Amino acid sequence: MTAPLARRYRRLLFCYPRAHRRDELLATLLEAASPGRDRPTAREAANLIRHGLRARLGRPASRTVTTWAVLATIISGIFAAAFAARAGWETAEPLPRTAQTRAMLAELLPGQEFRYIEDAPAMFTIYGGPLRWAAVNDLLFGDGNEYSLSSVGGIVNGIPVRPPQETLDLVRQRLRETGWTAYRPMVNDTSTTLVARRGNTTLTVEVHFVPTVYSGPSMLAEDSIFLTAAFQRATPPAVYPSAVFGGIAGAVVAFLLFGWASRRTVGRHPTRWAVTTLFGATMTLWWAPTLIAVPMMAKHHLDEPHPSWHPMWEWLWQPTCSLLFVAGGGCALLCLALATLPRPRAEAVPTPAAS
Structure with missing residues (x-):
């Protein structure tokens, strides 16, 4: 019964960077597991994912970094999907x-x-x-x-x-x-x-x-x-796969960029607080219109028949609130630019190797 359990634990340990001695963690988990089990408990899986992402993001002690990474990944993927959907409309x-x-x-x-x-x-x-x-x-x-x-x-x-x-x-x-x-x-x-x-x-x-x-x-x-x-x-068929693939690609890129900037600015980085402030501004400018628009559009589509739904960007209150999107994008780019500044030499921390 150990082999299936080990295989499932190993999949969860991919959340950790290689530098975190995955084999040692696996051995500890297997020793602590009760006899006869062939899969991790839900609590174990959640803990491994949460702590693994913290380590991969360069902030293993942070309680909020995973939440911010998820928020940035989701909203970036949604906006990327909207842009890809607009490209798909060119096939109409x-x-x-x-x-x-x-x-x-x-x-x-x-x-x-x-x-x-x-x-x-x-x-x-x-x-x-x-x-x-x-x-x-x-x-x-x-x-x-x-x-x-x-x-x-x-x-x-x-x-x-x-x-x-x-x-x-x-x-x-x-x-x-x-x-x-x-x-x-x-x-x-x-x-x-x-x-x-x-x-x-x-x-x-x-x-x-x-x-x-x-x-x-x-x-x-x-x-x-x-x-x-x-x-x-009506919405052309190409819009749907275009939005799906665009959204996935945008989410992956956003997560990787967030992790890179997070590792770069941990500790006593000279622009740590500026980056944090700008990132908070980006999330506010991007999420606020979306959280308002989605329930409004859902109610509108429930109240009235629609042979073809409104384009995806309208569900994000775009381009009505395009100025907020552009301002948030500017803050995000400035975050990344500030993250490229060198750390104090004594504070240099090696970047975890990617899996």
């Missing part, structure tokens, strides 16, 4: 062109004359245009929420050719007949919104029971909105 099929959009709308809503149909300038836009350097100020200073997934569609103005409820019934019927998957309608005091999906395309149709003014202070009744319809692309 372009949005329908104007002629194709008109044909799709005519298929769903025959007899309706849609206006203001235009080609989308990009898959994601800010204030109606693609993201360019000129829009960085908008992105960073309060208007990052304007960066969103583009849509292509149109509106129907004027007096409805049929009652609103009849239009809704027609839309539902045409969705079923043309292969769309329709979701539950969202009803409020003035309108009803239908969402549907077919393949890699999503559709949003809003029927107003009380026509609303499109723009301008003195519009005519013929210029009020009765109906809107818009197409978007």
Whole structure:
């Protein structure tokens, strides 16, 4: 029964650096184990992981270093996954062109004359245009929420050719007949919104029971909105593996960098307190928006049907809070730069060898 127990202990001891005499630790654990056991207890496993990570991070006496390492690893992995997800969106099929959009709308809503149909300038836009350097100020200073997934569609103005409820019934019927998957309608005091999906395309149709003014202070009744319809692309399949692999890679890199900086700044390092302060600022600037945004987005998705979920970065309150992310990234880079400064010669501590 010793061999399985030894094998499982040895796996847990990989949490320790090689310099911590893993074989001696293993022998001690096996001697202390009660007869007949073939696996470590949960308490033993937790202790070995916790103390092993403390040793690997260069602070075996610290009670909090493992927690900070886990927090830095998780949030870095999440942000890396969001960036990778955005890269995965580059594989999305372009949005329908104007002629194709008109044909799709005519298929769903025959007899309706849609206006203001235009080609989308990009898959994601800010204030109606693609993201360019000129829009960085908008992105960073309060208007990052304007960066969103583009849509292509149109509106129907004027007096409805049929009652609103009849239009809704027609839309539902045409969705079923043309292969769309329709979701539950969202009803409020003035309108009803239908969402549907077919393949890699999503559709949003809003029927107003009380026509609303499109723009301008003195519009005519013929210029009020009765109906809107818009197409978007659903999340492309490549986004999911891209986010997973990107997140794992980002988490691994973050853990290794945290461990390196932790070992570099232990003891009487000249920038120890500055590094600690900057690291705390980074965690605050990155975690605070995330902890606020995730429950808000979860509630939003539970309250309303979504043929395709919002992009991952919006779950992190990005790019609305992109200034906080950039500031936190700056603090993190400054942490690493300060950690490269040499230690006092008498305080030099050899770096544990990696496994």
